[in-house]
Amino acid sequence: MTGSVVGVVVAHDGVAAALVRAVERISGVEGALREVSNEGCSPEELRGRLEEAAGDGPALLFVDLASGSCAFAARQVARPRPNLAVVTGASLPMLLDFVFHREMELEALAERVADKGRVATRVHLPTAPESDVDPTVPHR
Amino acid sequence: MSIRLFRIDERLLHGQVVVGWGERLGLDYYVVVDDDLAASDWEQELYMGGLPDGASAYFLTEEEAARRFRTLEERAGRGALLTRTTAAMRRLAEAGVLEGRAVHVGCLGAAPGRHRVLDYVYLNPEEAADLRALASLVGTLEARDLPSAPAVGLDRMVGESGA
Numbered sequence: 085m086t087g088s089v090v091g092v093v094v095a096h097d098g099v100a101a102a103l104v105r106a107v108e109r110i111s112g113v114e115g116a117l118r119e120v121s122n123e124g125c126s127p128e129e130l131r132g133r134l135e136e137a138a139g140d141g142p143a144l145l146f147v148d149l150a151s152g153s154c155a156f157a158a159r160q161v162a163r164p165r166p167n168l169a170v171v172t173g174a175s176l177p178m179l180l181d182f183v184f185h186r187e188m189e190l191e192a193l194a195e196r197v198a199d200k201g202r203v204a205t206r207v208h209l210p211t212a213p214e215s216d217v218d219p220t221v222p223h224r
Numbered sequence: 225m226s227i228r229l230f231r232i233d234e235r236l237l238h239g240q241v242v243v244g245w246g247e248r249l250g251l252d253y254y255v256v257v258d259d260d261l262a263a264s265d266w267e268q269e270l271y272m273g274g275l276p277d278g279a280s281a282y283f284l285t286e287e288e289a290a291r292r293f294r295t296l297e298e299r300a301g302r303g304a305l306l307t308r309t310t311a312a313m314r315r316l317a318e319a320g321v322l323e324g325r326a327v328h329v330g331c332l333g334a335a336p337g338r339h340r341v342l343d344y345v346y347l348n349p350e351e352a353a354d355l356r357a358l359a360s361l362v363g364t365l366e367a368r369d370l371p372s373a374p375a376v377g378l379d380r381m382v383g384e385s386g387a
Contacts, residue, residue, distance in 0.1 A: 126333035150273060151237075152274055153239075159270055
């Protein structure tokens, strides 16, 4: 696969536009991502919007949810196209990584950005209030 | 009567249905009536991916749904019956299985030939005619995207469709 991979963010309501705008504001990279919303459109219309946004070259479709209308449309559009891949759980961490690695081969790039999204999910549990701290135990 | 929801929604098993309605009504099975989908294993798999844990789905043709309706109604649990089109729901009603039931219209999005009725309902003249016919065959027919949203009556739907 050669040439820059196009990124298309497809999501509910105004989520795609917000994500694309945020990536551009943070990275300074413009034009690498295109946005598609499912707002108010039929499944057929949504597939049309996606096909137009993806173009004919290699493209990676970033979907907000793993299921639902956006995911269905993305999977249906990508199915007959060997140069389209779909990544679900679209997030800023994966999109920020994507815009700097668009020259990569499509499959490897899809795996890479999906991993960026996975590792960006972390849990920080609440710490014990100060009064609960045992004063006899020294700090390490 | 274990089927609690009858809905026309071209997105079928999507978030509003399985989360918005499913959580509120405690739905644990879905009867999806669509001839094309009933013949497509890979698309069924796609839709199954959107179901919450423990929920199940039947993908039936219109003929199968009409024939098996009573059996589906008698199974345990709480179900929803979904069609992608107004015509499919109308044909089910004409088969005599929806008498007295509350049917609502969910997502029918913008498409060529359709006129906007509500933010989530766009209708073409044929669909408006389907809804008029359907209304005479079921208990109630309203548009409603989510349980928390106000229901919109048939007069407003077909009256503003340009049909």
